Amino acid sequence: MTDIAAPASAIPETDVTSLPSELMKPSEAAAQAPSADAVPSGRETGEPDFVHYERLVAARLGVSAGLFAALRVRHLPTAIHSLRVALLCSAWAKWRGMTEQERDELEVAALLHDVGLIGLPDQILLKPGPLTPEEILYVDRARLMSVEILRHVTDNENILRIVGNVPAWYDATRAGYSAWGRAIPEAARMIAVAEAFDAMTTDHLYRPAMSVERAFAELYHGAGRQFDPDLVEEFVRFYRSGVDAAKQDVARRWLTDLDAESVNHLWRWVSPSQTILPPEMETVFQHRLLQNMRDGVIFVDTQELILQWNPGAERLSGIMAEAVRSRKWSPTILGLRSERGEPLTEQDCPVLTALRCGAQVLRRLSMQGRNQEKVPVDLHAVPVVLQDGTILGAVAIIHDASPEINLEQRLEYFRERVTRDPLTDLANRAEFDRMLPLFVEQYQRRGIPFSLIICDLDRFKQVNDTYGHQAGDDALRTLAGVLRRYSRSGDLVARYGGEEFVMLCAACDIATATRRAEEMREALARTPLARLNGRVVTASFGVTEVQPGDTPETILRRADRALLMAKANGRNMVIQLGVGNHGETAPVSAKRWWWRAASTEVVVEETLISPFPLALAVEKLHGFIADHQARILKVQGNRLEMEIEVRNPLRSRRRSDRPVCFEMVVVMHEDKPATGDTPARSCFRVRVAPKSTRERRRREIAARLEELLTSFRSYLAISEVQPHHSNPVWLRLRSMLQKSLSQLMPRFRLL
Structure with missing residues (x-):
């Protein structure tokens, strides 16, 4: 069977007589089907073919047509191959009734899925013969670079997933790709079939083009392994129905029906992401890591079958990987016991919980060691979840905790359990x-x-x-x-x-x-x-x-x-x-703090301006009352009286600290402008005073009062603060009183 990343000369001969009967006698349409090279040409207008190709690509890709141009300049055969695959896939998508969005994403992915090949060295890209295994590694890396290039110009996750999974095999035997079967995006499975067919029916330096029927035979031979078997059968029916006219319709659609807005909405600048390794190279690193870890690592799939059992797990359990691989996972394999020493049930198993719920689980358990002794372990079960939420399996990491069970770590463990x-x-x-x-x-x-x-x-x-x-x-x-x-x-x-x-x-x-x-x-x-x-x-x-x-x-x-x-x-x-205000109010005069004549109690009066109409401002006032659990004392017209208890908000407060109770009076009205050009504002005249005070708590009371007023301003999104001005006689009396108090109590500073 032909892997697209492998040289086409490696295609084995297939006995056509073993194919289904409908392939033994192809329909007239299939027998007369044109070559896969049939791309709409511009000869009738006198234009060279490559100019017509560029018109098609520009119509389909819009502002990102430069990516395809870079591939064409680097290697024209690969660019023309991508264009043929895109036309073929689009015609197939229309034949099977896919939506316009699905068809658009399929066309773009097919055109640009090989754009990463521009980074291949000349000795590989232009090599006339089959590739070596080392050279195939570079090709695979270039295919992954296609995804990295596209990440910079689009945030459409569907297109990125399609391009990233085109090389994935249906039966998951190709290393480096997590998706398999129907988990591979349908568009990626379609491109894989169309790309293989086009490669097999095109002339190459190292082998001539196959016949259409021979290519069909190779597709059937790879069905269920490299390709989706249902899509292979569907593709054969589609191709035999007459594909040339369908591709001509696709070309006309690109040139006449697509507009710039519908084409360019897929493209936008995206910040760069980190470079990734080719699948085979990444697999080598992962294998080395697993082989040399002292912790046990176990892979379990969604069928609860054990896929991986590393040497660390062998060392801890005394069970060899060959004995458990492909067996159904159960906590009894390791003799797992709970924190209380009871045998762990499947309902309480961290690995199965991670599979069912997609949540990480970390627990201190015990297991049966290689000498039948009880070994304390930390078992960390991590679900393997795709971006769309599909759970592929779970990884269990088992850490030998026996050297760490000392007094200090026991205390830390119990603290963790308590919290x-x-x-x-x-x-x-x-x-x-x-x-x-x-x-x-x-x-x-x-x-x-x-x-x-x-x-x-x-x-x-x-x-x-x-x-x-x-x-x-x-x-x-x-x-x-x-x-x-x-x-x-x-x-x-x-x-x-x-x-x-x-x-x-x-x-x-x-x-x-x-x-x-x-x-x-x-x-x-x-x-x-x-x-x-x-x-x-x-x-x-x-x-x-x-x-x-x-x-x-x-x-x-x-x-x-x-x-x-x-x-x-x-x-x-x-x-x-919340967050109607971050404290961006106008500065308030320090003289807004003053002392009552009959006592040492601090009182604040302010006029506050909110940009909201009164109805909306009152709604925000309700939120302030609810969140501070204020007790309403009296409501009379537009005047509101309430009591609020304020505690020290800092964690350093003592248990003996008592809340400070404040009386708050709010008088509100709406300030409507004379003209309709300016929206109405809400005005709040606020007076706040503690119900009682003590000399030694005066500083704390002042701090709590400031916090209460700050919160009030934030809730109502106050944009302007005006200190309340009393009558001139009282101002003179207050000034005299302040001078007297400053002489009698020099320790207190009047704010």
Whole structure:
């Protein structure tokens, strides 16, 4: 059978008499079918053929036609071959009824799947004879470079996956490609068939072109191994139906029907990515790594069959690879036991959990060693997941932990257990409650922002009631795996309670956090669960970002309000709240702080301007009241009186610290401009004073009051702050009082 990357001279002779009867007597259309070289020509217009080729390519590729031009200049036969394959695939796609988008992606991938060959040395690209194994390695690397080149000009993942999987074999026997069978994109499987057919029916220096029927025979010979057998049979029927006119129709479509906008929407600049190794070379590195690792490494596929058992696993278990390879995985093979010393069941097996839920699992277990002794091990099960969410298998890494079981590491292990949720292996609520004040403190002291995402599985009770609690546990583990997969270094992912999870996103603004939440929501919604009979679960997300004046309590309540809004609006969505203001208000005069004449209590009065109309500003005021758990005392017209308790937000607060209770009076009205050119604004006259004070707590009270006002401004997106001005008589009395107090109490400075 012919591998396209291999020299065509290696094609074996095939006994045509062994083919199906319909190939023994080809139809008249197939017998009269033109050569695969038949590309629409420009002779009727007097143009040279290559000019007509360039017109076709420019019409199809638009601004990226330069890539094809580079291939044509480097090696014209390869460029013409790619054009023939693209025309053939497009005609085939129309014949089988593919959508316009699928057809566009197929055409572009077929035209540019060999563009990486421009990097081949001349002695390989222009070699007149068969290639050596070393030269084939360079060809494979050049094919992978096609993907790297296209990554710079398009972010269309479908095109990249098609180009990257064209060389993959249907039965997965070609090393270096993870996709096999129907997991290979359909367009890539089509290009592989069309490319092989075109290569076999084209003249080369080292062999003449095959007949169409001989090429059909070779395709059938490779069906099920190199090619998709269904597509091979379909291609033969399509080609016999008359392909020349179909390719002419494709050429006319490119030249007349395609417009610049529809062609160029596929192309945009993408930042460079890292270079990758050719499959065979990468496989050599992986093999050497596995052979020399002291840790045991086991590969298990989706059928739970053992594919790999490295020497490290042999050393730990005393079981040779030949004895277990291709056997069904079971925890009894290694004699695995749980943390309590009980035999590990399949339902509790980390490897099978990774296969079912697509989530990483790390556990301290024990296994039966080569001398039948009990060996403590760390078993890390990692799912192998494609970008579209398809699970290909799992990797189990087994680390011998017996030399590390000393007092210090036992304490660390128990600390880890105390801070982890046993079901999902995420941080637990206690760890989240410890870390959230740390994040707030970093923001207050160093200005490092962070965002908080809170999510909740939709209709989780129905899952438990319908499919059982084990299915519910799988749903929780699946959501935990998605959150862990999308977390970054410095983030904290925790199970907050029940089906609620939280993620602290370090150095992350609300726009980025919302985008990440949307990606996690989509990833969960396309992950089927076996215990739910292939159905999926969904989750709702609330997102917020820390803002000036926030405490750990207010940011958590604001995120929870966003989650409740997502639930109320239909579930399976992301809602963000907060960050109306980052403290960009106008500077406030220091004289806004003053002392009451009858006491030593500090009071602040301000007039605040919000750019929002009053109705929207009042809605934001409701959020401030809810998140601070304010107690409404009185509402009279546009005047609101309430009480708010404010605690020290820093983690260094003492258990004996008591909250400071403030009375807050808000009088609001809408400032409507005389003309309609300027939108209405909202004005808030705010007066804040502590209910009671002590001399020794005055500094703390002033700090808490400032935090409360800062938070109020942030919630209402205040754009202007005007200190409240009293009448002139009171200003003179206040000035005299300040002078007297400054003489009597020099330690206190009036702000």
